[in-house]
Amino acid sequence: MPEETEEQHAPAEGDPAAVRVRGLWKRFGNQVAVAGIDLELPAGHFIGLVGPNGAGKTTTLSMVTGLLRPDDGVVEVAGHDVWRDPVEVKKRIGVLPEGLRLFERLSGRELLAYTGRLRGLPGPEVDRRADQLLDVLDLAGARHKLVVDYSTGMRKKIGLAAALLHNPEVLFLDEPFEGVDPVSAQTIRGVLERYTGSGATVIFSSHVMELVESLCDWVAVMAAGRIVRQGPLAEVRGSAASLQDAFLSLVGARGATAGSLDWLGGAR
Numbered sequence: 001m002p003e004e005t006e007e008q009h010a011p012a013e014g015d016p017a018a019v020r021v022r023g024l025w026k027r028f029g030n031q032v033a034v035a036g037i038d039l040e041l042p043a044g045h046f047i048g049l050v051g052p053n054g055a056g057k058t059t060t061l062s063m064v065t066g067l068l069r070p071d072d073g074v075v076e077v078a079g080h081d082v083w084r085d086p087v088e089v090k091k092r093i094g095v096l097p098e099g100l101r102l103f104e105r106l107s108g109r110e111l112l113a114y115t116g117r118l119r120g121l122p123g124p125e126v127d128r129r130a131d132q133l134l135d136v137l138d139l140a141g142a143r144h145k146l147v148v149d150y151s152t153g154m155r156k157k158i159g160l161a162a163a164l165l166h167n168p169e170v171l172f173l174d175e176p177f178e179g180v181d182p183v184s185a186q187t188i189r190g191v192l193e194r195y196t197g198s199g200a201t202v203i204f205s206s207h208v209m210e211l212v213e214s215l216c217d218w219v220a221v222m223a224a225g226r227i228v229r230q231g232p233l234a235e236v237r238g239s240a241a242s243l244q245d246a247f248l249s250l251v252g253a254r255g256a257t258a259g260s261l262d263w264l265g266g267a268r
Ligand SMILES: Nc1ncnc2c1ncn2[C@@H]1O[C@H](COP(=O)(O)OP(=O)(O)OP(=O)(O)O)[C@@H](O)[C@H]1O
Pocket: 028, 031, 032, 033, 051, 052, 053, 054, 055, 056, 057, 058, 059, 060, 207
């Protein structure tokens, strides 16, 4: 693999979309998790994939990043077919998956060194980037601690560092802020904003609408395995007061209200 440089990611005129999905399906037995979706996510944007629990976000991201084989459909990332050209795609992407599995018996520093060498980066460059990422993500003090002893938030941060180490064109993050304290969340935001500022693309899933509204400039809304709306944030929000309001009207309230829990609370 060629030596990585400090390249910028500014998308050139006529660049392919960061992600293009056509007719993507996934069923688990009788359960349809993803029902033939089409998606076109532009390069150089901070993109939120939002939807209620069970909407199909994780299943979609897993298929888009080559972790789960679709039943049907085509996925292209940065102009390459994920399932026909997996090596080209994996060179260009970073992934922080849900339920991240890490090499628990390595220290944070060793994990980054290992990841960097797997990515084909030269040793001194891996060391330089790893030290900088550990510093910026406030993990320098825990660099020699085993990953098994990391907290939930620290695991997210070391996973993010590993996903960023090779300076990917497109970064996929499944619930990156879950279990992360506000100070660390602010740090992660700063890193991601710097990264997208150089023209790279971030695609992340979340159900925290305030977060998506404050970070993203492009949104895709998923419900029951389908894309119900996608486009620039302002367009998806439309005339609603907030993305949360737009989301509730797009996705609709489901199930019985809390009023039906007539046994809960009150006099016993
Ligand atoms: N391995 C699996 N086996 C069976 N069903 C699955 C599997 N993975 C996902 N599903 C089902 O597919 C549907 C979509 O799940 P998915 O995890 O993609 O949703 P999600 O939008 O990421 O939800 P959440 O926000 O709760 O994480 C759900 O009904 C889920 O139960």
